[in-house]
Amino acid sequence: MTKYKLEYIWLDGYKPTPNLRGKTTIKEFEIYPTLEQLPLWGFDGSSTLQAEGHSSDCVLKPVAMYPDAARKNGILVLCEVMMPDGVTPHPTNTRATILDDEGAWFGFEQEYFFYKNGRPLGFPDSGYPAPQGPYYTGVGYKHVGDIARQIVEEHLDLCLAAGINHEGINAEVAKGQWEFQVFGKGSRTAADQMWMARYLMLRLTEKYGIDIEFHCKPLGDTDWNGSGMHCNFSTAYMREVGGKEYFEAMMKAFEANLDDHIAVYGPDNHMRLTGKHETAPWNKFSYGIADRGASIRVPHSFVNNGYKGYLEDRRPNSQGDPYQIASQVLKTISSVPTSKSAAAA
Structure with a gap:
């Protein structure tokens, strides 16, 4: 088993321009993981203008991953911010509402x-x-x-x-x-x-x-x-x-x-x-x-x-x-x- 450094990266709730945020979790996998193997992960949304302090849980959903050459066994994990149910996109989640076209x-x-x-x-x-x-x-x-x-x-x-x-x-x-x-x-x-x-x-x-x-x-x-x-x-x-x-x-x-x-x-x-x-x-x-x-x-x-x-x-x-x-x-x-x-x- 290999310990991988997963850097979960997301956009916060600041306006008019969001900031990039990131935090690391260490997970073990037998081989280089797939996107589907990466778990959801929570964070304190009250510290990123994405939740109130009395109900601060937000969820990071991995949506893309990239090798991180700056770290041994590092992976950059781009995430969407979800509501606590892990299914509903957070209002700040502009990626979830993009008009996507693979031919564009x-x-x-x-x-x-x-x-x-x-x-x-x-x-x-x-x-x-x-x-x-x-x-x-x-x-x-x-x-x-x-x-x-x-x-x-x-x-x-x-x-x-x-x-x-x-x-x-x-x-x-x-x-x-x-x-x-x-x-x-x-x-x-x-x-x-x-x-x-x-x-x-x-x-x-x-x-x-x-x-x-x-x-x-x-x-x-x-x-x-x-x-x-x-x-x-x-x-x-x-x-x-x-x-x-x-x-x-x-x-x-x-x-x-x-x-x-x-x-x-x-x-x-x-x-x-x-x-x-x-x-x-x-x-x-x-x-x-x-x-x-x-x-x-x-x-x-x-x-x-x-x-x-x-x-x-x-x-x-x-x-x-x-x-x-x-x-x-x-x-x-x-x-x-x-x-x-x-x-x-």
Whole structure:
């Protein structure tokens, strides 16, 4: 029998942005366990804003598992939060209500800042460094410092070892700002992996004495970029059939549902989506070919391929809940008739 370190990970009840939580249990198994072998486990919901003190029990239900390369015999266990009966999803459980589609592909571009002593990594003790420009995809100490690349490379290795479909990294526009990308087939799978990648980054930076700042505009109303989580998406119909008429109908649906999208695309988006720094205003919808300032960027490949392929929604921000983002995107797309459904009607 082997003792496995199971790190149960869940989202708490804080608003507008939940925090990741985790605690470890040790269980013995003859061989590497399956998801079905992992037990339910309780926790004190009154300490995570998910229950009252007089009735504090909440239940963790394992829903996905990943190898944990940072621990010998370690397993990362992603959980949904359930009510005490272990069956009813807790009101904070956004994963349980996601509109899931295995044929929907999502690629999330997670931007964030490294912070040290309350300031972005590499910023002087007061004031600002040289204006942004050379930091994006930069190389060299004066552009990226002496520790950031070490962290992002280690994070990349941890994600790949966990089976997370991490697709790349780069230094971003502001000093101390970086990005990683996660791609998944199936909306729930993609969102699961993004949350797990965030957890691995947060846990990793503990040993470096560095914080991760996910706020979408941490430097406020200054001439420094905010952080997004651009959402690249496609459905089987978009990839295989598509067409200009369908695309235009889809864009009309996105425009009609602007408020619903902004509501779940991350808090404080009005601070980031100002029309500056290659962002569309939060209260206006637009789309354009290769237009980084549009709400939805349409790749040249999409148009050249007969309006088939993927699109990029540039409005979700770095604090957004990928479960809610993916679900809202699919909800809007599903309202658009396809040629087959239109014919049937």
